[in-house]
Amino acid sequence: MRDVVVIGGGLSGLAACHELERCAAAYTVIEVKGRFGGGIHSRSEAGFVMDACAFAFRPLADQALLADLGLCERVIPIGAEACAFAGGTESLIDALADRLRGGRLMRMAVSSVGRLGNRFTICLENGIMLDAGAVILALPAPYAGRALWNLAPDAAEQLAQFRYDSILRVSLGYHKRDLPACQDRVPDATFPFILSTDQPGRVPDSDHLLIHVGLRHAGDLSADDAIRAATRHFGWRASPLVARVDYWLEADLLSEYGAAHHQCVCAIRDALPDGLSLIGSDYCREATEICGVARLDERIQMGRRAAREALAYLKAKKK
Ligand SMILES: Cc1cc2nc3c(=O)[nH]c(=O)nc-3n(C[C@H](O)[C@H](O)[C@H](O)COP(=O)(O)OP(=O)(O)OC[C@H]3O[C@@H](n4cnc5c(N)ncnc54)[C@H](O)[C@@H]3O)c2cc1C
Structure with a gap:
């Protein structure tokens, strides 16, 4: 029986899976594409390694994670306040994905999340239905909104307003x-x-x-x-x-990452049932101070926190 289902295998979802793995939890990640990473991928051409995504990022606060992933040596400075991965940002995705031993359903789209008794139901577009004790929804707002339409219509409505x-x-x-x-x-x-x-x-x-x-x-x-x-x-x-x-x-x-956006995200989260968390770049709190420099660290921390909260929820439910 699955404890946790993580929906979306971008950086945020993979960070959640990595933490679940560390805690020896039973989980499954569902990703609609044939590869992990969402927007993150790196391509090499004529000796140049180009990122089709976040390229420069603020140094990750969690050096232990980089060490665990064997990536410390691959971080290079970009100017005074940013860094990048020597092999491209996809190195981070590959390293995280390599360490996942849980279930993975690739090329499967989640159409909706629901509730049956005290468990969550996850319906896939191909008609398959899974169940889970807790769900981590690691999707951008438009997709998260669609998946939540039946379970949390108020939250779904607000997610649909993101521009x-x-x-x-x-x-x-x-x-x-x-x-x-x-x-x-x-x-x-x-x-x-x-x-x-x-x-x-x-x-x-x-x-x-x-x-x-x-x-x-x-x-x-x-x-x-x-x-x-x-x-x-x-x-x-x-x-x-x-x-x-x-x-x-x-x-x-367009709403910027100001107080209004933060309040909107808090209201959306309040409208969700316990045991279901919403993570990803759309729900980050901070604006980047240096334009074009990514907040990868914030997304990683958000994923890891969601994993710990899901496990705490399951533990409390068992009591
Ligand atoms: C060209 C480009 C440039 C970028 N530049 C920057 C930058 O300068 N600074 C910055 O901070 N960020 C930048 N980003 C964004 C950054 O790469 C992402 O925000 C970051 O990777 C975090 O991803 P995430 O996991 O939150 O979301 P995503 O990467 O969007 O992951 C969501 C995942 O969910 C999957 N999915 C969607 N719907 C479903 C469904 N129904 N069922 C199952 N799976 C589903 C998607 O395929 C995807 O893998 C850029 C992205 C791109 C594409």
Whole structure:
């Protein structure tokens, strides 16, 4: 019998699974795609390792986790206040996934979560139904809202109201000699961040530079147009050696991460039954101070806390 079902195998869901694993709990993770990581994946091309997701992040507070995952040596500095993984952010996902021994249902979409007696029911789109003592819903708001429509309609309604400001991430690899010697790289409203690295592991050698640029856009923008807009804006006339564009449709919440958002998240959580928790980037409290720098640590801590709370709930129920 499953104690806990984790729905969603992005970073937040995997962090929850990792903690459940550490506590020797019986759990199953359900992920709609054929791979874990959600938006996080890294691609290598011509010696450049590009992230289709969060690239630079604030140093993880939990050094023990990095050590446990064997990743300490793979963290490289990006400027003064951020770091990245030498093999790309997907290294973190791979390391977490490698340690999971619990059940995993891949390519299975959860359509709804319900309640039968004192257990939760989880309905999959293919008609299969599972049950669990506790549920961790690690999904962005639109998907979480759909899954909760029957069980917690008030929370579902509020989740459906979340609106996003989409962002494009343009990754460009250059030989340094092809870039202007003096670069004026000031972020603005359209290009909210620009981050680069020439660290080993991310570029072919120290003569090369990998640049990640954020581009806010209204409506559709093709990948070629996004690359043209970024290179023109920053005055990079030479063609990049590699270039890719990733679309982060559900980027910054328009409600911002201020007090109003926090209150909204608290109200949603209050409307959920005990034993069911909601985690993920949409429910984080803090805004990032450095634009383009991820809050991976917050998502990891949220996942681990949810796992401990689920186990405490199950323990209290048994008494
Ligand atoms: C291009 C891009 C750039 C980004 N840049 C930044 C950045 O600069 N800073 C930053 O902080 N963050 C950034 N992010 C976001 C960051 O990568 C994620 O917020 C982070 O990975 C946390 O993920 P999560 O687990 O909370 O959610 P997700 O990664 O969205 O995970 C949710 C998981 O649930 C699965 N799922 C969805 N519906 C169902 C269902 N019905 N049944 C089962 N499974 C389901 C999804 O497939 C996914 O694997 C970026 C993301 C992208 C795509």
